[in-house]
Amino acid sequence: MTDGAACSVCDSLARARAGDAAAFADLVRRHQRMVYSLALRMLADRHKAEDVAQEAFLQLHRKLARVQSGAHLLFWLRQVATRLAIDRLRREPRHESVPLEEDPGIASEPAAGDPLLQRHLRALIGELPPAARAVVLLRYQEDLEPVEIAEVLDMPVNTVKSHLKRSLASLRDRLGGTPGAAALPGDRQVP
Numbered sequence: 001m002t003d004g005a006a007c008s009v010c011d012s013l014a015r016a017r018a019g020d021a022a023a024f025a026d027l028v029r030r031h032q033r034m035v036y037s038l039a040l041r042m043l044a045d046r047h048k049a050e051d052v053a054q055e056a057f058l059q060l061h062r063k064l065a066r067v068q069s070g071a072h073l074l075f076w077l078r079q080v081a082t083r084l085a086i087d088r089l090r091r092e093p094r095h096e097s098v099p100l101e102e103d104p105g106i107a108s109e110p111a112a113g114d115p116l117l118q119r120h121l122r123a124l125i126g127e128l129p130p131a132a133r134a135v136v137l138l139r140y141q142e143d144l145e146p147v148e149i150a151e152v153l154d155m156p157v158n159t160v161k162s163h164l165k166r167s168l169a170s171l172r173d174r175l176g177g178t179p180g181a182a183a184l185p186g187d188r189q190v191p
Contacts, residue, residue, distance in 0.1 A: 009070035017064050024064070027073070028057050034074075034142070035081045041137045042085035044126040052084045078142060079152045082134045089130040117175075124174050128167055131155075135163040 009030065015023035035056050040049035059080055060067070067073045125136055131153070138149045146164065150157040 009073065013064075013067060013070060013073060024061065027060070031074070031077050032057075035077050038078065038081050038137060038141065039085050041122070041125070041141055042082065042130070042133060043088060044122075048088060049085075052081060052088060055084055056081045075152065078138065078144075079154075082138065082152060086130040086134055089133075121171065121175065124171055128170070132163045132167045135160055136167050139164060 009027070012023045012026045012030075016027055032053065036049055036053045039052035039056075040046060043049050043052065056077060060073075060077065067076055125133060128136060134153060135149055138144045138152060139146070144152065146157050146160045149160045153160070
């Protein structure tokens with residue numbers, strides 16, 4: 001975030017705390033794509049993702065006084081959205097995942113590449129256990145480092161690294177015979 005954008009978020013945050021509904025709406029507009037996209041990737045269902053995003057912003061409205069800065073707001077929204085999605089996954093009976101359709105409104109994906117491979121990979125990520133899925137999405141969708149993921153999910157860094165290592169190994173194994181799957185999209189070494 002640039003300094004100007006950070007100042008704008010801080011200004012909106014201060015006005016929203018003072019009861020300005022337009023300022024709160026501005027905060028929602030600035031962060032709704034990230035919250036919805038994270039929930040959608042976790043739940044693989046648009047309606048459930050909308051519910052989680054709405055609940056995250058309702059919680060933000062109730063706890064606005066606790067948010068200290070623009071960076072804290074981003075951290076807080078990621079944490080709440082991820083936890084709400086994990087709770088929803090744990091409450092619901094396990095069902096078979098259906099790959100998401102291509103949606104230009106979802107957080108950035110590379111324009112080049114194999115769309116069928118990407119769809120298959122999203123389906124496989126959807127089959128990961130909730131905590132492992134959250135770790136993978138926070139790492140590769142939100143581009144957070146393991147230390148940041150540990151803070152968001154309130155788990156030890158080594159647990160985050162273990163989830164990443166096991167999840168990537170599982171995804172590689174399951175993609176084994178898929179052409180073009182030698183390296184996962186966004187593959188990086190885990191520090």
